Amino acid sequence: MWDVVVIGGGLAGLLAGIRAAQRQKKVLLVTEGVGTLFFFSGIIDYGDVEQLRLLPGHPYQLFDQETINRGRKYMEQVCPDYIDTERSEAVLSPLGLLRSGDLVPKGMKLPNLLSVGSVVLLVPNGLKDFFPEIVVPNLTNVFKNGQIYVENLVVEEFQRWFELGRPITSVDYADYWRTQKGHKVLKQAIGKIKEKFSSRLENGEKSVVVVMPSLVTEYWENARRGKWVADFPLSVMEISSFSPSPHGRHLAEYLRHIFQDLGGEIVFGARAVRSELEPTENGYQRCKQLVVQSKGKELILKAEKYILATGGLLGGGIEAINEKREIREAVFDLPVFIPEEWSSPHFFEDQPYAFAGIMTDHQLCPINPLTREVVLENVYVVGRLLAHWDPWIQRCGAGVSITSGFVAGESV
Ligand SMILES: Cc1cc2nc3c(=O)[nH]c(=O)nc-3n(C[C@H](O)[C@H](O)[C@H](O)COP(=O)(O)OP(=O)(O)OC[C@H]3O[C@@H](n4cnc5c(N)ncnc54)[C@H](O)[C@@H]3O)c2cc1C
Structure with missing residues (x-):
């Protein structure tokens, strides 16, 4: 019993x-x-x-x-x-608009908006339901003192899918970044951005922040997460996604592990x-x-x-x-x-x-x-x-x- x-x-x-x-x-x-967590932005609302x-x-x-x-x-x-954000306008929606949220993943928390000099929107190729042409003007309003740039990132692994017309979702990308290869590709891309901005940074420009969709740095073995993020040459901020939501999915998996680690059993x-x-x-x-x-x-x-x-x-x-x-x-x-x-x-x-x-x-x-x-x-x-x-x-x-x-x- x-x-x-x-x-x-x-x-x-x-x-x-x-x-x-x-x-x-x-x-x-x-x-x-699996429940509706797979549709959920990852941002916890209390109202x-x-x-x-x-x-x-x-x-x-x-x-x-x-x-x-x-x-x-x-x-x-x-x-x-x-x-806990105490419900300030704390995170970016998938369209790059400010959105409130009560509990938010650390990687999504906005930095001090006034202290950011350049914002580089990193756009992974072929990502479904992501609209840089809408996001960029919205980011311009959010980072009032900042300049917005766009960098496209071509990922070889997805090129074939792209050519075949297979949609590449946020979940596909989030999973890829968690592989060793994916992490290396991302780190290199961020390194190149840093190089491009190096003279400005040397000339005293305020910080450069990379903003990107489909990255989930949370629900990751804590020590590893710290290392994983710290490994990037510039600070990276995650943007929330439309469904299927990588944040919701990883939160669901994380909670299942916690439950099982405590001795709980699951029948799927x-x-x-x-x-x-x-x-x-x-x-x-x-x-x-x-x-x-x-x-x-x-x-x-x-x-x-x-x-x-x-x-x-x-x-x-x-x-x-x-x-x-x-x-x-x-x-x-x-x-x-x-x-x-x-x-x-x-x-x-x-x-x-x-x-x-x-x-x-x-x-x-x-x-x-x-x-x-x-x-x-x-x-x-x-x-x-x-x-x-x-x-x-x-x-x-x-x-x-x-x-x-x-x-x-x-x-x-
Ligand atoms: C599209 C969408 C986006 C959302 N975005 C946000 C957001 O950004 N922020 C926020 O705070 N909230 C959001 N929510 C709301 C929030 O996700 C839900 O309120 C909450 O997760 C509901 O959780 P639940 O566990 O009650 O139900 P569900 O997530 O619906 O889970 C029900 C579970 O029961 C299982 N089940 C059903 N019937 C049976 C059965 N007979 N036997 C066994 N299993 C069964 C299902 O398979 C499922 O696993 C969103 C909801 C949706 C739908």
Whole structure:
């Protein structure tokens, strides 16, 4: 019997699993897919927590401010390559615009903008969804005292792909830079840039910074990362990417390793399909066992407690069951809060369907939206599956997942 089974391997499930495993619990994580971290910029948004806590039913209302802060600190501890910016305009978007972020990878943190003399945008050849012609004017606005230059970098290894019309994504490049060969090619390219700028630097010009997409210096063995970055002849700043996101992907891999290093076990490609319930002494119900489909077989899993981290409509936690737009929670068939209006005709407005999800009590146990009674005593709901919030408009996607994942990991 497991102490805890976590269902879902996105940010919320992984963090919950890590915290529980660190508390000496015997934890199994089952997940069908990789989660939305692969689309995620790598920049952790908490949103305006104070304001969001005033919104009826918002998940932040389930926790006090101190608990939210503890979760945030915990994420920083787990990922020492992240730093807390206190929400300043701290990083560059894929279009070279300033973007705020609450916890950001160190390699993305902007230097003092006024102290930069020259900014060299390094453009790897054939990189999909990267638009230097848009990025350069935006960088001109960001580095007001700086001069912007562009250097193209032709990487032999990708030339053939390029000629064949195969898209070269940020993930492909980020993986390549991590190879010995890739690191050497990048170091040489940066060395050439330094040579070009050497006379200016000797004449007292302010610093030269290389800005580049598709580089992930984080989630790398810490000592090695330090060496890897320090090895570049000029300071290098990373720009965030559109999806597929190398930052999100490496963060997901890093969190999995942390979880496994703590003794947690993972079954990939495993879909939880149903559960069996039993009554408790005080008249409630609890999950007795979980049925999981993996590699064509059904596995029965038993645990004291279950953390449900299956995401929302995108993650697979909520699914449409018929053409009448009826939806259900996919594992325990929990009662779903469904807003009266499903969508708004104004694309950029709040979309009511984003608020659909599972309501819980302060312990994160699911409740019936009508009676407010706890439905399952030993199940904890975390992350995107929670009701009454919109990660995109409220810009608090990772913040809610981290807070709820941390709290569940502490409670189980
Ligand atoms: C395109 C996009 C960009 C984003 N960008 C940002 C950003 O820049 N900053 C930010 O803060 N937030 C961002 N977010 C939001 C943030 O990534 C999410 O809110 C958060 O990661 C949700 O995590 P989750 O673990 O709750 O769910 P998910 O990431 O959806 O994970 C759910 C997991 O459960 C698994 N699963 C589902 N059903 C089952 C089942 N029955 N059995 C087993 N496993 C199952 C899935 O395979 C998946 O692994 C973005 C989200 C998206 C979609």
